[in-house]
Amino acid sequence: MSAEKTSTTAQDEHAVENPEAAAAAVTAVDPRLLVQEQGLAGYLGEFKRKMKAGELGSLPVILGLIVICVVFQSLNSAFLSAENLSNITITMVGTGMISVGIVFVLLLGEIDLSVGSVSGASSAIAAVLAVNQGWPEWAAVIFAIAAGAAIGAAHGFFFAVLGAPAFAVTLAGLLFWLGFMLQTLGENGTINLDSDGFIGQLTTYHFTDVAAAYGLAAVVTALFFITSFLGNRRRESVGIPFRPLSDTLLRTVLLGVVSFAAAIMYNQYKGLPLATVIFLVFLVATDFVLRRTSYGRKVFALGGSVEASRRAGINVTAVRISVFAISGGFAAIGGLFLASKIASANQSAGTGDLLMNAIAAAVIGGTSLFGGRGRTWNALLGVLVIVSIQYGLQLESIAEPVKYMITAGVLLTTVVIDSITRKTQKTAGRA
Amino acid sequence: MVHVSATPVLALRGVSKRFGAVQALTDVELEVHAGEVVALVGDNGAGKSTLVKTIAGVHPIDEGVIEWEGKAVSINRPHDAQSLGIATVYQDLALCDNIDVVGNLFLGRELKKRGILDEVEMERRSRELLQTLSIRIPSVRIPIASLSGGQRQTVAIARSMLGEPKLVILDEPTAALGVEQTAQVLDLVERLRERGHAVILISHNMADVKAVADKVAVLRLGRNNGVFEVKTTSQEEIISAITGATDNAVTRRAARTTGSNGEVSK
Numbered sequence: 001m002s003a004e005k006t007s008t009t010a011q012d013e014h015a016v017e018n019p020e021a022a023a024a025a026v027t028a029v030d031p032r033l034l035v036q037e038q039g040l041a042g043y044l045g046e047f048k049r050k051m052k053a054g055e056l057g058s059l060p061v062i063l064g065l066i067v068i069c070v071v072f073q074s075l076n077s078a079f080l081s082a083e084n085l086s087n088i089t090i091t092m093v094g095t096g097m098i099s100v101g102i103v104f105v106l107l108l109g110e111i112d113l114s115v116g117s118v119s120g121a122s123s124a125i126a127a128v129l130a131v132n133q134g135w136p137e138w139a140a141v142i143f144a145i146a147a148g149a150a151i152g153a154a155h156g157f158f159f160a161v162l163g164a165p166a167f168a169v170t171l172a173g174l175l176f177w178l179g180f181m182l183q184t185l186g187e188n189g190t191i192n193l194d195s196d197g198f199i200g201q202l203t204t205y206h207f208t209d210v211a212a213a214y215g216l217a218a219v220v221t222a223l224f225f226i227t228s229f230l231g232n233r234r235r236e237s238v239g240i241p242f243r244p245l246s247d248t249l250l251r252t253v254l255l256g257v258v259s260f261a262a263a264i265m266y267n268q269y270k271g272l273p274l275a276t277v278i279f280l281v282f283l284v285a286t287d288f289v290l291r292r293t294s295y296g297r298k299v300f301a302l303g304g305s306v307e308a309s310r311r312a313g314i315n316v317t318a319v320r321i322s323v324f325a326i327s328g329g330f331a332a333i334g335g336l337f338l339a340s341k342i343a344s345a346n347q348s349a350g351t352g353d354l355l356m357n358a359i360a361a362a363v364i365g366g367t368s369l370f371g372g373r374g375r376t377w378n379a380l381l382g383v384l385v386i387v388s389i390q391y392g393l394q395l396e397s398i399a400e401p402v403k404y405m406i407t408a409g410v411l412l413t414t415v416v417i418d419s420i421t422r423k424t425q426k427t428a429g430r431a
Numbered sequence: 432m433v434h435v436s437a438t439p440v441l442a443l444r445g446v447s448k449r450f451g452a453v454q455a456l457t458d459v460e461l462e463v464h465a466g467e468v469v470a471l472v473g474d475n476g477a478g479k480s481t482l483v484k485t486i487a488g489v490h491p492i493d494e495g496v497i498e499w500e501g502k503a504v505s506i507n508r509p510h511d512a513q514s515l516g517i518a519t520v521y522q523d524l525a526l527c528d529n530i531d532v533v534g535n536l537f538l539g540r541e542l543k544k545r546g547i548l549d550e551v552e553m554e555r556r557s558r559e560l561l562q563t564l565s566i567r568i569p570s571v572r573i574p575i576a577s578l579s580g581g582q583r584q585t586v587a588i589a590r591s592m593l594g595e596p597k598l599v600i601l602d603e604p605t606a607a608l609g610v611e612q613t614a615q616v617l618d619l620v621e622r623l624r625e626r627g628h629a630v631i632l633i634s635h636n637m638a639d640v641k642a643v644a645d646k647v648a649v650l651r652l653g654r655n656n657g658v659f660e661v662k663t664t665s666q667e668e669i670i671s672a673i674t675g676a677t678d679n680a681v682t683r684r685a686a687r688t689t690g691s692n693g694e695v696s697k
Contacts (some may be wrong), residue, residue: 240551240558293548297534297538297548301534304527304528307525310471346447
């Protein structure tokens, strides 16, 4: 006991004698930012440290995408053709949008099983309003998305206010909204959409002017550079750690290479697809909301500790309901893209493997099932993997049953990776 | 020597609290001055937590008066306590493991610029705050999960300091900490005192109490059982006041006289 006390005072004196040393210890540059100064070796060391600590991030899924490309390209040289890649990035939008909503729910550590049915129900609502009731298509679309959000908010109410498990509430939702969709579609079971209408054009419109794709790539790259550069300048001016210019330049070049490669690819086929642009806009917007607004901070906080969030004055109920509303809204948006792809709302919409694919995409992309970790970009990476596999297998004319099994294998692998990295992170003290 | 102001920051006068048939607190008196660390000790069920919760506004008091800087105030909600300048750090830390240090420090009161989180300003202020409290952590941008128990406790305390409170209540800050980590937290408690904050420290650990507290207020079965000057009181005396082992006329008299001498010497 006395020894403990002595050590306390000894430390204290040390701190007083050496105030600069203490200050230096606090202001020491962020270790992650020191990496750059050590050049390539620094990055390598940082990479090794992250691997050891189980911070894999998006690495497994990017490796997975490379493997998928190599394997399918070697089986069929049409896989990496502009036409196939362009189609993959259009087809993925429907499932991808639903997956974005799933990311929000997963960040809370919850699950939404109703998104498939809600997407089907919303497309049915839009079709009935636009075709049977003669509403203008844009109004039908807005109403359908609002309906999706309201449905999600209703699920959220049962979960957040009444305390029913989200799993059970959304399972009930899955059945209810499936029934609702079948009821809404009526006896024919299919409502054909005008393929030249607003909904139809969602997945068929391409910006044929080559300048569109190149312009977008240039704008994205320039915006990224400017925001990073200004952000770092501001950090430097107030004296907190910042990334050196060379680091920012490296990132900008990487982004530029990817953007322009995609632009060249699109321009070799029909041009920049509208669907992909809308998806990217939503990804940027949701990522911004999650990481740069206090609402997003609340979502992450709830995924980390509900009690801590409550004590910090966060309205837990409101955030939970809003997250389920977002999930429902994105399910509706996804449903409209899926309906656009087949130019109709029919009875099979929102059924089959859609729900599983949307959840799998979020998880494959790197969103944790345990809450509090993930980004909406994960939805993009994950859905790319799933749709690429589907298209690759289609090129090989491999039957549906095998597709299911392979997708299942990918999902299982991802979940195992998630669980293992979590364990490693725990032992490395980072979870 | 630490200067102690004449008017206590917080004074409880004859505070009582009843939960149904249980009389949790009876006529409790407590005074805390600026720049003073008062340890609140007592056995399990002595009413420490209840007393702290009445101050923090979780449970309103039934009888008695709470004086804040000499004026009677009513504290009915946690919000009342916060707006007076009372910050409470509870035993379970209430931090989010997945969010970084800056995010946790500003959780629920993020700084915004045109509706967008002002990460740069939050990071700058976090570093400034941690520096003034001489809190040493590897980086303010690592998630709480990667900090040790002691570092987490110091972050939790630092978090309570953001609102510039006059009184900080620490509920068992060193429970479940190792020797080294306990020392870090005790250092921090001393720094709070040096900066002129009043501190109420709940602890079971006599070594900690002896190390940092100026006064020890003992609760026993919901009543005051003496207020002791740490410097002039032996550990055995405090322990016997806690357990009531020597609860007789002599000790009661000793407690009374110590209590009245409390503010004189220093």
